[in-house]
Amino acid sequence: MKLEELVGHVGGNVICCKEGLNKEVEYAFASDLMSDVLTLKNENLVLITGLANIQAVRTAEMSDLSAIIFVRNKRVSEDMIRLAQENGIVLIEYPGTMFRLSGMLYNLGVKPVY
Amino acid sequence: MNFEFKVLGGDFVRAGNASSQVKKILKQLNVDASIIKRIVVALYEGEVNIVAHAYSGVIKVNIDTERILLMLDDSGPGIPDIGLAMQPGFSTASPIVREMGFGAGMGLPNIKDNSDEFSISSEVGKGTHLEILVNLKVT
Ligand SMILES: Nc1ncnc2c1ncn2[C@@H]1O[C@H](COP(=O)(O)OP(=O)(O)O)[C@@H](O)[C@H]1O
């Protein structure tokens, strides 16, 4: 599924890098622990996290993630947007919980990593 | 090719800058994307460890056509028991480090996992030295 289609289904506010919305999403991983994210080998993966800081975006940069969805109403900061723009990473704010969003993506057929 | 980067303990805003630079260099050299990912993930965990656990450090990068060698040297408290530190889940990270999304005790094992050759040595009260070697050719 394209990221754009996914956002259409679940809602959420695309903060930056709309040009990345045509990327394919196959897997999702939900975690606030960046070291766990850094162990993943999958491509076409979107990260669901409540950790809204610069290191979440750094982690996405190093792991070649196409998008981060920030749950629980966490706000994306200016320096996060700047780093995301440099690397073409889509940042999305989502008002619900991690559990709600994970359930929705699972129902849409987005796959768990394991 | 040789590059050198300085890393400051406690500076979580800039943690990852060196890894980001190295990623750009490797992309320009047309290294395979999956190999770049292994290199920068390992380097990023090492860089974060200097920021999280040491006072300051230097990252030296040596690249030739065959492989990349990353040498991370820090001044810091050192690691009293390397065997223990290498175990998945072992961490002495502070609450501040945990707030930054690290401190799960997965860093060192993941660095080793992403390396073709890995070595670590440390002297308590002095600092820690990591060597990470990754072959650049797809095998
Ligand atoms: N550069 C370093 N200087 C001092 N201690 C370190 C360093 N790197 C790692 N350590 C020690 O090894 C432990 C495990 O490291 P790691 O696996 O990266 O997990 P984490 O950083 O999440 O705690 C750390 O909690 C710390 O006690």
Ligand SMILES: [Mg+2]
């Ligand atoms: Mg670590």
